[in-house]
Amino acid sequence: xxxxxxxxxxxxxxxxxxxxxxxxxxxxxxxxxxxxxxxxxxxxxxxxxxxxxxxxxxxxxxxxxxxxxxxxxxxxxxxxxxxxxxxxxxxxxxxxxxxxxxxxxxxxxxxxxxxxxxxxxxxxxxxxxxxxxxxxxxxxxxxxxxxxxxxxxxxxxxxxxxxxxxxxxxxxxxxxxxxxxxxxxxxxxxxxxxxxxxxxxxxxxxxxxxxxxxxxxxxxxxxxxxxxxxxxxxxxxxxxxxxxxxxxxxxxxxxxxxxxxxxxxxxxxxxxxxxxxxxxxxxxxxxxxxxxxxxxxxxxx
DNA sequence: AGTGTCGCCTGAATGC
DNA sequence: TGCATTCAGGCGACAC
Numbered sequence: 001x002x003x004x005x006x007x008x009x010x011x012x013x014x015x016x017x018x019x020x021x022x023x024x025x026x027x028x029x030x031x032x033x034x035x036x037x038x039x040x041x042x043x044x045x046x047x048x049x050x051x052x053x054x055x056x057x058x059x060x061x062x063x064x065x066x067x068x069x070x071x072x073x074x075x076x077x078x079x080x081x082x083x084x085x086x087x088x089x090x091x092x093x094x095x096x097x098x099x100x101x102x103x104x105x106x107x108x109x110x111x112x113x114x115x116x117x118x119x120x121x122x123x124x125x126x127x128x129x130x131x132x133x134x135x136x137x138x139x140x141x142x143x144x145x146x147x148x149x150x151x152x153x154x155x156x157x158x159x160x161x162x163x164x165x166x167x168x169x170x171x172x173x174x175x176x177x178x179x180x181x182x183x184x185x186x187x188x189x190x191x192x193x194x195x196x197x198x199x200x201x202x203x204x205x206x207x208x209x210x211x212x213x214x215x216x217x218x219x220x221x222x223x224x225x226x227x228x229x230x231x232x233x234x235x236x237x238x239x240x241x242x243x244x245x246x247x248x249x250x251x252x253x254x255x256x257x258x259x260x261x262x263x264x265x266x267x268x269x270x271x272x273x274x275x276x277x278x279x280x281x282x283x284x285x286x287x288x289x290x291x292x293x294x295x296x297x298x299x300x301x
Numbered sequence: 302a303g304t305g306t307c308g309c310c311t312g313a314a315t316g317c
Numbered sequence: 318t319g320c321a322t323t324c325a326g327g328c329g330a331c332a333c
Binding site for chain 2: 324325327
Binding site for chain 2: 052092093094111128129130131132173174175179286287
């Protein structure tokens with residue numbers, strides 16, 4: 001059994017990197033579930049004092065606890081333990097998880113911060129160069145009221161994320177729709193990449209004031225957020241299998257991006273003349289790159 | 302309250 | 318060659 005990345009950030013082009021958003025976290029959760037669910041944690045080794053927040057002392061003392069299940073809330077991985085606690089992981093921008101089988105030799109590499117060892121010898125290693133990630137422990141009961149979760153909006157793929165809900169959240173808002181759709185209090189899991197992709201698919205100008213969107217546009221946006229995330233989850237699952245086979249570079253999902261990281265190029269399905277239009281535009285919103293097609297996404301709302 | 306900006310952090314790329 | 322600068326961004330803190 002070869003060692004296996006559940007997810008690793010990788011370059012999209014010379015400037016941009018593929019960051020973990022909801023689909024990538026979902027892929028990590030499914031991979032972790034396969035490796036950990038039903039197994040007992042033998043030990044957790046911590047290689048530093050913490051990431052974005054300090055590691056709680058109890059985290060390093062985790063031992064002889066069975067993993068009941070692995071689930072996801074927003075971009076958080078939840079490792080639910082049989083003793084009523086949950087190990088909460090967040091990958092931040094550069095976080096990744098590497099699995100070592102019982103026959104693999106684990107040699108710590110730079111930025112390995114947390115190493116979880118199971119009783120069957122499997123190891124799950126959390127590696128995060130920029131250390132914007134997080135690992136902590138909390139009681140499973142009432143987790144939804146934990147400070148990390150209590151302000152979060154609905155899951156985008158759940159029944160709570162509807163056009164009626166989003167329309168209500170957008171009403172009266174002057175902020176650009178791109179920023180609002182990335183606001184985790186409005187809807188969770190949508191980061192910089194999928195915000196651009198969903199707005200492109202819904203043909204909405206990312207600069208449009210959120211409150212200016214017509215009902216039809218809000219409806220399209222909800223549908224496309226769901227569709228873009230679902231496609232990415234499906235692609236993550238398949239490339240994970242490919243990767244396990246080859247142990248080479250992950251092909252992953254970036255070649256499927258319609259606009260993200262593709263400044264100056266033609267957007268997917270675009271018939272316009274990029275000599276005239278300049279192709280996909282890159283602008284900065286809230287300090288982050290937004291990519292959009294000025295033709296297809298023209299007209300506010 | 303809503304909105305905008307900054308800082309955390311490293312690695313890769315670029316500039317002198 | 319090498320050192321400094323710039324850029325990427327999830328999220329919390331902070332200012333207005």
